[in-house]
Amino acid sequence: MTLFLGLDGGGTKTAVVLADGDGRVLARWRGPACSWLDVGVTAVADVVGSGTRAVLAAAGRSAADVTHAFLGLPGHGESAGADALLDAIPEPVLGHRRYTVGNDMLAGWAGSLGGRDGINVIAGTGSMAYGERGSRTHRVGGWSELIGDEGSAHWIARRGLNAFSRMADGRLPRSALYDLLRERTGIAADLDLVGLVMHDWQAGRTEVAALSRVVTAAAGAGDPVAASILDDAVEELVQQVRVVAHRIGDDGDGRPTAVSSSGGVFSDDGFRSRFAARLAAERGADTGRRFTLVEPELPPDLGAVVYAVRRAGEPVPESWDTAEPAAVVDVTG
Secondary structure (H helix, E strand, O other): OOEEEEEEOOOOOEEEEEEEOOOEEEEEEEEOOOOHHHHOHHHHHHHHHHHHHHHHHHHOOOHHHOOEEEEEEOOOOOOHHHHHHHHHOHHHHHOOOOEEEEEHHHHHHHHHHOOOOEEEEEEOOOEEEEEEEOOEEEEEEOOOOOOOOOOOHHHHHHHHHHHHHHHHHOOOOOOHHHHHHHHHHOOOOOOHHHHHHHHHOOOOHHHHHHOHHHHHHHHHOOOHHHHHHHHHHHHHHHHHHHHHHHHHOOOOOOOOEEEEEEOHHHHOHHHHHHHHHHHHOOEOOOOOEOEEEEOOOOOHHHHHHHHHHHHOOOOOOOOOEOOOOOOEEEOOO
C-alpha cells in the first residue's frame, strides 16, 4: 500500500496529514505556525518533527512506510540560504529522502484544483497566484506587504487606513468607512489610530490585515470609497491571474482555464462576487470566456498530499475520504 504525508504550513498554524493511495485519510495533526520568517528555522524543524511523528504514531505506521512526503512551507523559495536549511529538515525525521519541500502555495494550488491544470489565486494576509499546465509553471506575487501583496487583506486594510486619514484631515469627504473604522478600533480621537497601529500593534501584519473586514463591511453598506478600494483589489488579483495564464499558456482546445481562489478575503461574499464578475469579463483570443471560476476541491493539507502523490509519479485518487479520521492530534489549544 502506498502511503503519503502532506504538510501545509502557515503563519498561524500547521496541518500534517497521512493518507493512503486510495484517498483515505489515516491521521491528521494540527500544530503551531511554521513560517521561518516569523519563528526561525529551528522552530520550523520542531513543528515538522512533532507533526510527522504524531501522525505516524496515530496511524500505527513508521517513516519507512511513507512512499513520498511533501512539505509546503511559507517563505520557501524566497531565500537561498534558508532554502538549504529547510530542505534538510525532513531527512532526519523520515530517515530517507523520499520527500519534497516547496512553498505552501503548492499545497493550496494542488488542493484547490485536485492536482489538475489551472491557476489558484490567493488573497489572505498576503496575495499571490500560481498555475501549472503540463510542465509549465509560474508564480506571481507573494512579495510581502512592504514590496507588494496587492489585493491582499493587508493591502486592502492599508488603503482603508489611508482613506481614513484623509477623511479625518478633511482631504476626503467622510463616509461609512470613517465611522466603521473608529468603531472597530475603539479610538477616542482620530490621531489615536497612529499610536494603536504603530505602537500597540507594532504594525503587526495580522492585526493590520484584520482591518480589511472594515473595508468590506463599508462597501457592503454602499460606501463608494470602500467599494473603489475593493474594485482596485479585484483588478490587481485578476492581473495576477492574467499574467500566470500568459506564462503557462492556454488550454489549446478552446476551453476556459480553471481558476480557483483561496484566502480569507474571498470569504466575503461581496468581494468574491466582484472577483467572479471581473474574471468572467476576461476574453480569450476567440472572444470566448478565458477563465472559469471553480470551487476549491480539497483543503490545502490534502493538497500537500496530492502534491506528494504527483511527485511520486503515482495516480492521484479520483475521490478522497475527507471525513475527519479517528486519529486526530490537535496541539494548537
